[in-house]
Amino acid sequence: MAKRRIQLIATLTLTGVLVGAVAGCQTVNTYEPNDPQAVVHTVNDKRVETDMSLINKAHMQSLITAHTPDGLLKVQAQLFNGTNKREKINYRFQWVDQDGMLIDTPLSTWKQVSLAGREKVMIQATAPSKNAVDFRLKLLEPKG
Amino acid sequence: MTKHTCKLFVTALAFGGLMLAGCESGNARRIDPAGTQTITSIKHLDIQDAADAAAAMSQSLLNSGRLGRHANAAGQTIVRPSIIAIDRYVNNTSQQIDRDEVLKKIRVTLNKAGVAQTLVTINDQGELGGESNIASKYAQQNTPADRSVQTPELLVVDYSLTFKIIENKGQAGKVRQTTFTFQMSLVDVKSGLAVWEDETQITKQGKHSSVGW
Numbered sequence: 001m002a003k004r005r006i007q008l009i010a011t012l013t014l015t016g017v018l019v020g021a022v023a024g025c026q027t028v029n030t031y032e033p034n035d036p037q038a039v040v041h042t043v044n045d046k047r048v049e050t051d052m053s054l055i056n057k058a059h060m061q062s063l064i065t066a067h068t069p070d071g072l073l074k075v076q077a078q079l080f081n082g083t084n085k086r087e088k089i090n091y092r093f094q095w096v097d098q099d100g101m102l103i104d105t106p107l108s109t110w111k112q113v114s115l116a117g118r119e120k121v122m123i124q125a126t127a128p129s130k131n132a133v134d135f136r137l138k139l140l141e142p143k144g
Numbered sequence: 145m146t147k148h149t150c151k152l153f154v155t156a157l158a159f160g161g162l163m164l165a166g167c168e169s170g171n172a173r174r175i176d177p178a179g180t181q182t183i184t185s186i187k188h189l190d191i192q193d194a195a196d197a198a199a200a201m202s203q204s205l206l207n208s209g210r211l212g213r214h215a216n217a218a219g220q221t222i223v224r225p226s227i228i229a230i231d232r233y234v235n236n237t238s239q240q241i242d243r244d245e246v247l248k249k250i251r252v253t254l255n256k257a258g259v260a261q262t263l264v265t266i267n268d269q270g271e272l273g274g275e276s277n278i279a280s281k282y283a284q285q286n287t288p289a290d291r292s293v294q295t296p297e298l299l300v301v302d303y304s305l306t307f308k309i310i311e312n313k314g315q316a317g318k319v320r321q322t323t324f325t326f327q328m329s330l331v332d333v334k335s336g337l338a339v340w341e342d343e344t345q346i347t348k349q350g351k352h353s354s355v356g357w
Contacts, residue, residue: 068206068207068209069209069213070206070209070211070212070213070259072206072257074207090180090357105253105256106195106198106199106202106249106252106253107199107202107203107253108178109178109192109195109196109199110178110179110180110192111196111199112357124203125203126203126206126207128202128206128253128256128257129256129257129258130257130258140180142180142357143180143356143357
């Protein structure tokens with residue numbers, strides 16, 4: 001009798017976990033032109049990746065730059081969520097002047113972006129000053 | 145379950161609890177206001193919400209290319225910081241929100257970018273008497289009552305900046321949701337045209353406030 005009860009509880013738990021796992025899955029279908037007309041300036045990036053679980057949740061696929069009409073540097077990064085469920089990612093852009101000094105600005109705060117499963121998302125930032133010649137993008141997994 | 149096993153189980157539970165808590169204590173400590181350890185509340189505008197809204201608006205203004213370039217009398221484009229006056233602020237929320245929680249950050253960003261400077265001698269009614277008492281008094285003393293002659297500062301206002309915050313609340317069961325909508329317009333004072341407008345929204349959802357995000 002006790003053995004049958006344990007089996008029943010185990011079966012119910014497994015079913016619950018499976019239903020929960022399936023319900024947590026949400027992926028996005030994306031469509032875009034096969035031959036994009038945009039002419040982009042892609043940046044060769046240098047990566048320091050210390051959080052391996054984050055790489056799959058927000059894989060940084062490409063970095064492109066442009067300039068505003070006033071000559072301010074603009075950066076756009078393409079992130080890809082390689083998992084099958086929605087993930088939130090914190091990110092922050094920092095700006096560096098021609099002397100390598102970090103530019104202090106209210107624009108450099110942590111922000112959060114939400115990516116559906118298998119979704120590509122663009123995150124953008126504009127430099128706070130014409131002195132900004134370089135940038136740094138940081139990604140951080142949100143708190144549990 | 146023996147007494148020894150029970151002790152082991154309780155110890156393991158306590159240890160696990162400590163691990164999960166991440167060694168956090170309730171003691172006050174300083175945190176980075178621009179970081180991810182700030183409190184996220186559902187009903188209120190948090191500091192990171194104000195910073196996010198200010199960043200979105202500042203970036204939109206910088207991207208627009210509207211500021212920092214003007215045409216002179218000969219029709220040539222000259223590069224100089226635009227002079228901005230802070231116009232009407234409308235707070236259509238259930239809470240008191242100081243306009244400078246968002247506006248000051250935008251002003252700082254535009255000022256540091258070298259594309260705009262704020263005139264502080266006129267108030268949001270367009271009258272003399274802005275946030276700088278001394279500069280306002282100087283402007284008053286140098287402006288005749290009939291305004292036949294104006295101080296140079298009053299002549300060069302290029303744009304006014306209007307700002308509005310709207311709040312929208314929703315609830316489904318125990319889950320509550322609050323959306324703050326920030327709307328801003330840059331108005332060319334000579335033509336009265338809104339030459340730049342934007343809106344950004346921040347939505348928060350949950351049952352309880354949380355520490356860190």
